[in-house]
Amino acid sequence: MPDDAIDPDEEARRRAGLALANGDPTGWFEPLYAAAEAGEAVLPWYRGKPSPELADWIDGRPGDGRRALVVGCGMADDAELLAASGYETSAFDVSPSAIKAVLNRFPDTTVSYRTADLLTPPAEFHYAFDLVVEIMTVQSMPKDVHDPAIASVSGFVAPGGTLVVGAVAEESIDLDTWEGPPWPLSKAEVESFARDGVTLTSLRRVRDDARWWAEFTR
Template sequence: MPEKPPHPDVFDEDFARRRDAARKRLDAIDPARQHGGALADPKRREWFEAVYALADDDAAGVPWGNLAAHPLLQDWLARDRGLSGASALDVGCGLGDNAAALAGWGAKVTAFDFVPRAVEWARCRFADKGVTFVAADLFAAPADWREAFDFVHETYTLQALPSELLPAARQALADFVKPGGRLLVISRARDEAQKIDGPPWPLARRDVEAIANCGLVVEQLEDVLAPSTAVRHWRALFRKRHGAGA
């Protein structure tokens, strides 16, 4: 990985053109879009690795690489302002923008992705932010991360997984949170009966509320349609019960 990506971090018309072309190429090789393909690789690991390899250090080639923190995270951080000095974990960090935003509000951030190339890229982009970027798997995370973080954030990780993996993924997220700590989840939303031709697979309300079954309580569940996001989202905040992980 070079010290700086060869393409500048600019989201313009040419960036959008490259992004559209990349999405078409990636959809064509996504096993979840092929009959029976998701069964062979339910975590879609090979596909995610291919995303970053084929991007060739161009952020436009990463469909979620928008060169800025998610607007619903930015909005929440601006209103919460409770992360100074807190230990925070960013799940599925991608190119690192969300992790950098958490660090910008004073959190001590660990961020991970299961694609090493993504981690290297994020580390390169935000070398001056004090974020610890690590290659790790949500379903086999380091043992010392259990109940280690005051704040855990995930955007778009759950919606990238088939429904069969959601229970284990929800539990993994909850296991990272200290008793009394918080979990923030941001996802695209759908109605219960709405048919989805994914991926991604937007979450129904029950998918989000089920996170509370992992020793958490819902503090806030917002059904958001904001101009900055164009499509409907959930933004959900949970707090871990004391003694829940015993």
């Protein structure tokens, strides 16, 4: 049983701090998912349902067999939503235990799940997806790897495809006292998904201005 006295956000910060001290920006996710699967930790980001912004966005936009990719899928509520909306959906996460937990959670899934690292993505993902969904994954890594992570995400978008991005807005926090994770995205960082032929089509603040929601196309 997780210790109720331990705050999940504090515990994530402690685990991230240890990994970062070893020079590994993502090394805390696998042990956290493994501990969560064993009932010994709580995933601070897990809500058991899709992103409300993605659910609103997808409404009235059936996939009709188009290819979608969910970046850093976590417990996969967003990936399952896309599959249910008619997208031929792929999803990946850096944590093998996350992918194992997802397959246990959705044994009859039609989503193609795999373990992969956004910082060294599979070559076959390049320009390969009609819809790319990136929600809270880039921000889960420290600032110094945001730019290569953003470059990877933009590179997944096929010609004519769409990218949607959701992230905590750096502008909504007090940077002087903030300690990641997460490392929220500034407006300039969100705008920087527009690169190498990808262009911004919509950018707004949601959830009382606490988050960015952005849409792009190639």
